[in-house]
Amino acid sequence: MPARKRLFWPAxxxxxVMVVAAGCGSSKKSTSSSSGAKKTGIRIAVVTHGQAxxxxxxxxxxxxxQAAKDTGATVTYQAPGTFxxxxxxxxxxxxxxxxxxxxxxxxxxANALGPSIKKAVAAGIPVVSINSGSDVFQSLGVLTxxxxxxxxxxxxxxxRMGAAGVRNALCVNQEVGNAALDxxxxxxTQSIQKAGGKVKxxxxxxxxxxxxxxxxxxxxxxxxxxxxxxxxxxTGASPALSALQAANLLSKIKLATFDLSPDVLQAISDGKMLxxxxxxxxxxxxxxxxxxxxxxQFGLMxxxxxxxxxGPAFVTKDNAAQVIDLSKKGIR
Amino acid sequence: xxxxxxxxxxRADERMRRAGLLRRLLNRPELGAAGGVVIxxxxxxxIAGDRGFLGTSGTASYLEVASELGILAVPVSxxxxxxxxxLSIGSIVGASGMAIALLDVQYHWPLWAAILAAVAxxxxxxxxxxxxxxxxxxxxxxxxxxxxxxxxxxxxxVTRRITGRTExxxxxxxxxxVLFAGHVDAYSASILWWLGIAVLATWxxxxxxxxxxxxxxxxxxxxxxNIGVPVNRVKIGLFMTTAFAGCLLAIIDLVKFASAxxxxxxxxxxxxxxxxxxxxxxxxxxxxxxxxAVFGALIFGMVxxxxxxxxxxxxxxxxxxxxxxxxxxxxxxxxxxxxxxARR
Numbered sequence: 160m161p162a163r164k165r166l167f168w169p170a171x172x173x174x175x176v177m178v179v180a181a182g183c184g185s186s187k188k189s190t191s192s193s194s195g196a197k198k199t200g201i202r203i204a205v206v207t208h209g210q211a212x213x214x215x216x217x218x219x220x221x222x223x224x225q226a227a228k229d230t231g232a233t234v235t236y237q238a239p240g241t242f243x244x245x246x247x248x249x250x251x252x253x254x255x256x257x258x259x260x261x262x263x264x265x266x267x268x269a270n271a272l273g274p275s276i277k278k279a280v281a282a283g284i285p286v287v288s289i290n291s292g293s294d295v296f297q298s299l300g301v302l303t304x305x306x307x308x309x310x311x312x313x314x315x316x317x318x319r320m321g322a323a324g325v326r327n328a329l330c331v332n333q334e335v336g337n338a339a340l341d342x343x344x345x346x347x348t349q350s351i352q353k354a355g356g357k358v359k360x361x362x363x364x365x366x367x368x369x370x371x372x373x374x375x376x377x378x379x380x381x382x383x384x385x386x387x388x389x390x391x392x393x394t395g396a397s398p399a400l401s402a403l404q405a406a407n408l409l410s411k412i413k414l415a416t417f418d419l420s421p422d423v424l425q426a427i428s429d430g431k432m433l434x435x436x437x438x439x440x441x442x443x444x445x446x447x448x449x450x451x452x453x454x455x456q457f458g459l460m461x462x463x464x465x466x467x468x469x470g471p472a473f474v475t476k477d478n479a480a481q482v483i484d485l486s487k488k489g490i491r
Numbered sequence: 492x493x494x495x496x497x498x499x500x501x502r503a504d505e506r507m508r509r510a511g512l513l514r515r516l517l518n519r520p521e522l523g524a525a526g527g528v529v530i531x532x533x534x535x536x537x538i539a540g541d542r543g544f545l546g547t548s549g550t551a552s553y554l555e556v557a558s559e560l561g562i563l564a565v566p567v568s569x570x571x572x573x574x575x576x577x578l579s580i581g582s583i584v585g586a587s588g589m590a591i592a593l594l595d596v597q598y599h600w601p602l603w604a605a606i607l608a609a610v611a612x613x614x615x616x617x618x619x620x621x622x623x624x625x626x627x628x629x630x631x632x633x634x635x636x637x638x639x640x641x642x643x644x645x646x647x648x649v650t651r652r653i654t655g656r657t658e659x660x661x662x663x664x665x666x667x668x669v670l671f672a673g674h675v676d677a678y679s680a681s682i683l684w685w686l687g688i689a690v691l692a693t694w695x696x697x698x699x700x701x702x703x704x705x706x707x708x709x710x711x712x713x714x715x716x717n718i719g720v721p722v723n724r725v726k727i728g729l730f731m732t733t734a735f736a737g738c739l740l741a742i743i744d745l746v747k748f749a750s751a752x753x754x755x756x757x758x759x760x761x762x763x764x765x766x767x768x769x770x771x772x773x774x775x776x777x778x779x780x781x782x783x784a785v786f787g788a789l790i791f792g793m794v795x796x797x798x799x800x801x802x803x804x805x806x807x808x809x810x811x812x813x814x815x816x817x818x819x820x821x822x823x824x825x826x827x828x829x830x831x832x833a834r835r
Contacts, residue, residue: 235802245744245755249556253799256549257542270660271748282548335656362655 196231201455203227203448204254205236205263207290208247208337213365214393214420215440219290221489222444223263230452232260241366242334244271251275261285261451266292266299267337273299285454287447290440291339293466302454303462305446307438307470309339313346315471316389316415316436320347321354323433325387325413328358329378331395333365340391343417347389358389365394372398376406387413393420396435400426419474424486428479437482438470441490520771520779523823524786527769527815531790535797544800551677552800557792558685559740561785563759564766565685565692566736568784570729571767572696574709574776575631577730579620579638580763583737584756586646587613588744592659592751593650602666610738616642617734621727639760647753660750671746681743685788688736692781705729710777765812766791769819790815 205223209216220236227234237254239246244267252275254262262284266272269292279286280300288296288304296304320328328351330344348358361378363371375398379385388403390396396416400423403409415433416423418440426432446467453459461467474482485491516522535544543549563580570577587609594605620638624631650657664672673680696702707715708722716722737756745751766787772779794815798808 235804237799237804241754241757243754243757244748244750244752248748249552249796250799252548252552252555253796256544256546256552256796257539257800257802258546268658268660268750270750274747278548335658360655362651362657 196229198233199231199452199456201230201232201261201452202257202259203232203234203261203263203451204257204259205234205444205447206247206250206254207236207238207263207265208242208244208267209238209265209290215418218489218491219440219444222441222446223448224444226445226448230449232448232452234448242267242337244268248272248275251279255279255282255284258282259284260455261287261447263287263289263447263451264301265290266295266301267339269295269299269338276301285451285460287450289443289447290438291337293339294342296466297464302460303450303464304466305443305450305469306466307468308466309342310346312417312436312438312471313343313348314350315346315473316343316417316434317347317350317354319434319473320387320389320413320415321351321356323387323413325351326354326356327382327384328356328387328389329375329385330358330360331371331375331388331390331399332360332362333371333390333392333395335362343391351387363395363398365392368394368398371395372402372405375399375402379403379406379408379412385412387415390414390416392416392418393423396420396426396432397422400431404431419482419486419491421483421486424474424479424483427474427476428483430476433475435474436470437472437474437491439472439491440469442469520823520827521783521786522771523819523826524770524783524790526826527790527819527822528786528793531793531797531815535793535801539797539801542800542802544797547677549796549800551679553792553796554682555679555792556795557789558679558681559743560759560762560766560791561685561788562681562688562740562743563733563736563763564770564784564788565688565781566729566733567760567763568767568770568772568779568781569692569696569705570726570733571764571772571774572709572776572779573705573726573729574712575624575726575729576635576764577620577733578632578635578760579616579642580733580737581756581759581761582639582642582646583613583616583734584741584744584759585753586616586642586741587738588741588751588755589646589650589659589753591742591745592662593653595662596659597653602662602664606667606742609741610735613734613738613741614731617731618727620734621730624730625723625726635760643753643757650753657754658750658752662745662749662751664746664749667746671743679747681747684739684743685785689781689785696781701725706777708776762791765816769816771823787819790819 223234223236237250248271251264255278262279264276266288276286276299286301288301290306293304293306293308330347332340332344334340344360351358361374363374388399390399399414403412403414409431413433417436419435419437423435427435450460482491567577590609590612591605594600594608595602620635624634671680696705704720704725707720708725712722744755767784769790770783770787772783794811795808
């Protein structure tokens, strides 16, 4: 008994210190302090569905952080650990309860997130949506959407691939159920069909690159007339590249993708990939903070109720070098 | 029934000492958790009170999170008092929700029929869990861990096979919206479901014979069997209850979000167990309370939403969780020891 008693209070104190340290330490780190502009006291909450393991979203977060520095606003960034709409709606509710001066959200599922977003609008908080939800934001009372309209971007991608001669393509979707990604494949399919070809959608799990590579390899082997693979993000592009390289089919099958990553840019530079569609997600993080700051101060909001497009911008062999440089800095 | 109650017409037995109210309170398993609720609330009221924690929408948001976890935690506490674990409830939440969505959207069943079918499905899973545990005498930890994987896999595979997607949305829930997802002001109906289940569970545990059976099965299963307690039936019944709770949560989420997805409910079983342990229930069984699970779920909700309201990155939630779990167990065992010593 004496030995256990001696250990009891130290254990309590360690546990208590852990809890308090986690609280203190992280609150200093996550709220952006501005060494740039003077702090204006404007508070903006950002809630996205972007999983931490997806390199796409760290560029968005960089944009958010830089905008916070440049405008002097205090910004918090929250995202659920996995693609979980229940968790995301709770994050939105909590952010709304903290009464921010502005809210930035992505809307990958309007059915699930609609109630929480409507609550935010009803509470008088100006809301700007980014990345996903370009076709639903107006009905939810959101002021503007900063992103890329997915269907049109898919159309553009399909046109380029069709012009390069692709007639039988695979559209690799890494997050089936994300309405924006579904639209990309739909736009792509329409363009390819217009050129006289056909498209098959292959669904993969973005969190498991090995499994993704396997599925793509199996799909290519199953149908030897496939001459194009179109992926919807770097988590689909890297396994696809690896699968095509391993099967030695890079000369026969044309590969293109949405969104950038160091692997993708290197592949374009080396001529292994046809192009990548850049939605310039840094702008999706940067611009809403600026817009909401100006809205809070002067009531200004661009867009005219429509979406503000950040893409598509096409990265090809010609401009890859410059983009590679910026990608290393986490800006593209 | 208190030990010192007397049958009408008899003199009180002078060999039994009536314990004072304070002493009786100190002995209750949920005391530590109640203290925890107060402490956590005060901490967040101080650091986030002006940021909205004390306001209506802040309070409503953490009560909503607490109520959803609490609906699972209360039946899980009964099961843990009986000495068993159910690690598959998260998968049951996902499976039930997806079952309703598939029947309604893909096969055009009326919503009420789909809900009843899912309830029957979840009760069947609970029955199977209980049957395997009881017949094979394997630890329920292992059996339900297997169920966790099996039913999550079935949910994902069957949904993909039938629809090619992992999420079904746009379900018409207007006929049941008020019952499962209605609101009074900002406060959600799931809070009423949670409190109702807690009241029912506490009444069963403390005021009925079945409650005694539950304590007996967890405290000393063989001895209980020898005096005639149907331990096997109690355990199977409790597994069916936790499965039903999982289905109820799936229904509430489906109605709230008008959609179901195959990953819903992931890791909820661990959160439920943590809420139950924070509430004062022993992992070894035989001791605990449903009210404690209510407090545990409340602490959970306050911390989960409080962290975001404060402005801290939600990633740190898990660090808080672990730290709080240890703190809660230490406080609980300290208070229990002090109360045992103070009896003299």
